[in-house]
Amino acid sequence: MHILIIGAAGMVGRKLTDRLVADGQLAGKPITALSLVDVVAPEKPTAFPGRVTAWASDISAPNTAGPMIGARPDVIFHLAAIVSGEAEADFDKGYRINLDGTRQLYEAIRQEGLRAPYHPRVVFTSSIAVYGAPFHAVIDDEFFHTPLTSYGTQKAIGELLLTDYSRKGFLDGIGIRLPTICVRPGKPNKAASGFFSNIIREPLAGQEAILPVGDDVMHWHASPRSAVGFLIHAATMNLEPLGWRRNLTMPGVAATIGEELDALRKIGGDKALKLVRREPDPVIIKIVSGWPQRFNAARATSLGFSAENSFEEIVRAHVDDELGGNVP
């Protein structure tokens, strides 16, 4: 089995690569080849016995998708995207990468299939940014898409194209809307959503973290480990039961900041909790007020997707996967 990961150098892409290398198989078939693409060349996993190709590529450039697809990978994970803030600041770049890049990928698959039968599984990472306020208290699987960012618009279009290309028989697509991934490893970044992770990761590493919003702010989360689990399940499951509704909101944990802090204290103690410094930021408070809080992901759950059941489990996943199981 040959697997292509587009966006392999990102946090989720790296974790997915590691998991595939550790598993050695997908859907019971040995993984014989890995193709890893990103805007910077992804690192080649050393432990993988099969053929690995890793290269830097701009998926929005013409003639980029063709050669990637010419090798006829069996499964394609499409994780690449310009993130929300950048797509909002650079309108042209966001549309070029997130819309044109995605469409060129699908189109290259179609063209490859016109040459000789080809019907790869395509797993597209969408986002809960396809939804825009005002919301119901719980957002169900049939709620409409009214994105309030160009990024969300581009993801919603990617979902529509994925379904149409699947319906026409050009590829076998599934789109998964990831919750906000928490706890993100690495350094604090400038994403408006960064604080959800910062206030756990930094105190557990003995560092101070700034909390810019109030304790009652609720949001939808899953761990990096769950995100990888979603991708693997999407790549291997039977898609028949989805009909032509190929895009799904992934399960997650709806947690308030207050619940996050309770989990932090339970696991890291009072000394960790004391490292969270409250510094309300009106700009971030306003941005976050437009974000969804809670989903009913019944459809995905009934199809076998699963995430953590509590924020405490999310923190424990971080301790196990990033801190070797040890809280300092």
Add this chain to the structure above:
Amino acid sequence: MHILIIGAAGMVGRKLTDRLVADGQLAGKPITALSLVDVVAPEKPTAFPGRVTAWASDISAPNTAGPMIGARPDVIFHLAAIVSGEAEADFDKGYRINLDGTRQLYEAIRQEGLRAPYHPRVVFTSSIAVYGAPFHAVIDDEFFHTPLTSYGTQKAIGELLLTDYSRKGFLDGIGIRLPTICVRPGKPNKAASGFFSNIIREPLAGQEAILPVGDDVMHWHASPRSAVGFLIHAATMNLEPLGWRRNLTMPGVAATIGEELDALRKIGGDKALKLVRREPDPVIIKIVSGWPQRFNAARATSLGFSAENSFEEIVRAHVDDELGGNVP
């Protein structure tokens, strides 16, 4: 006021042109110039005292949108589209016209605005084809888009782009999802939905019409006159109350074939009714079974859009507008 109609040679485009010429004004401002574009050159209205330009153009060709927009029309009606059946049969052509053509139009407006401030009202005709079965008995304004045709996919993408370009301040857009227009004037055509009109128009003209589905089939309709009314209202209304939810399902009449036939008899008598020949067509029955039946268009109604209240009113609009008020 300068008005541009893209798709001006089609049935709705011609009726809209006639209405604008008859009114002589839009939103209280005199209409001084009309630009009429279609894939074939639209007819110039003779009664219009202002400047008329009419030309044939393929909106998907490069450098087509620029010159159209370079004249800086105040209001742009975007009615042009490859219809459902053709977009399904010719995948490339549908995407080229319905997606690329629409995106190039929006982008030309943005580029014009980057040269010098420009913020035209753009009225985009979307379609209830953005919805796909399975449906609820009544489809409300927050139901999700799961189109089952490439045409519906392209319209759904047009809606998303319209909103994003509006939100970013590049244009002032509103999208309206038209019901199935009934009674369509002219000759019977091969559209799968043609029979809804054929079974009224043909018998009232003394001609036989074929009914390929059962009496209990329900669908969502409005007259050509209402469609023009929707467009005019969309072009002139205050869009502030819409927020960034710029696309609306238009009101209509949910009528069964049985109710259609009752209206036909009421207006055309038994001799008209006898001209309807039942000839069940399994292919059409199957297609129509995937179509929506009834909408709750509360949002559009609360914003001042209105249609007929009964199928009888729809038939009377046809008799008044197409038959000079006379039933033969």
